[in-house]
Amino acid sequence: MNRSPHSRAAAPSPTFSPLYRQIKDLILKSLEAGEWQPGDAIPSESELAVRFNVSQGTVRKAIDEMAAENLLVRRQGKGTFVATHSDPRSFFRFLRLVPNEGELLPSKSVPLECGRARAGADVARMLGLEPGAPIIIMRRLLKLGEEAVVFDEIYLPGELFQDLSLDILRQSEKSLYDLFESRYGVRMIRAEERLRAVAAEGVAAELLHVEEGSPLLLVERVAFTYGNKPVEWRRGFYATRDFHYFNELA
Amino acid sequence: MNRSPHSRAAAPSPTFSPLYRQIKDLILKSLEAGEWQPGDAIPSESELAVRFNVSQGTVRKAIDEMAAENLLVRRQGKGTFVATHSDPRSFFRFLRLVPNEGELLPSKSVPLECGRARAGADVARMLGLEPGAPIIIMRRLLKLGEEAVVFDEIYLPGELFQDLSLDILRQSEKSLYDLFESRYGVRMIRAEERLRAVAAEGVAAELLHVEEGSPLLLVERVAFTYGNKPVEWRRGFYATRDFHYFNELA
């Protein structure tokens, strides 16, 4: 390890990086390698300090950054835990849809189709695959309360989700990302969304119970796992009569 | 000041707050009071440490949080500066609109109307005013490159923007928030946006050169200044044929 600047003598380290950032990379690597499972506690700050031969404060600063990135969750007196999609309070939500008025309703995912195909140029580009690589295409409806609000088309790299099928989707009680995490070990860390207004047509109009040509919110999402690797591309049509997309600019 | 826990003896301090958070509040107060102007450097960490009689590290932690909230900007070796809308790289952008392809185009604001009125129930609620309080209503077009992309209706509390007029808007070269900051001392810190897809109608359709009934992205925004005080309500119609709303979920 590059233990500069304090102990450096001859090697000015061409790619200098402060100690806490090196520690962060090491912890990240362990996380990525699955040394600690989602929801588990990682070793205490002082244990890690001994293991890496640095002070507790330095480990702390590394963990600080990872907590800010929602990779870890701290709880005073208890420990530091690997963030998980199975715990809604611990992992941030990706769904930004809220009702125009009233309380947040329980959401329910209704899988419609799930099949295998080969990546076309667009999907390949979005997922960083070769054109023709095996992919999974899934369609589903998202209901909030009794109302069908979102129609999603979801594209996944086939290699990472070997046995994913309509049956498995139907049997799962969990959220999609929770399933991906627990069954396939694929953890969604961050995502980028691109929003447009489009006219409803075909299946989407029908499933969402809106007129052909009426306005829908189109949300395209690329979700990334560790190392900024894209592992999901999704196109969602949102009916925004009773709900809206909420965003905080901070 | 509540200097616990280190120096506390008798007073367990019913509303305990760590030292660095108290320091943060003090710095915030100075900022709010205008002790340092946007773009100016604030005193160095060691100066502030002397002033508040704490260590540099404690001041540092206070400033860390404020930098994370985009209130201050640090530059190693130079100092810490008050964020300003006049410096695009220093202050975060509120405009999330990017071209579907190609480079980010220069944007130009075209003011259409600016008049005074009394707050109706909705505006009053959004801006935290009494119904009937004086407000300013402004309409404008936002062009990206040559194309008219956004039609905005903007509502402001009349009290804070005394002499704002169409003339002033027309003469200003700056962005709207830069003008608000430099001329009226009102700094937008954060904002909440609510997005929907709607059908184009009337003036909006005409100005944005789209068919009546074609889909538009409706973006409603409440912008806040210090102390979470709402000071702008805005309703924007976005034409999303060549542009989209970009959002990062982190």
Add this chain to the structure above:
DNA sequence: TTATATCTTTTATAAGACAAAAGACGGAAC
């Protein structure tokens, strides 16, 4: 005049000492 050290001021990093929070455990009270 131009390049190059050197000094000063600033933020950034690292380590160490100690406090607060949360539970676990064990003994006293009932």
Add this chain to the structure above:
DNA sequence: GTTCCGTCTTTTGTCTTATAAAAGATATAA
């Protein structure tokens, strides 16, 4: 036997001190 309450241990959180790196300004030498 069960409940309550202190005490001990383990964990994250706070605060200070010392020192390094970054950026300019200033002086110096070619």
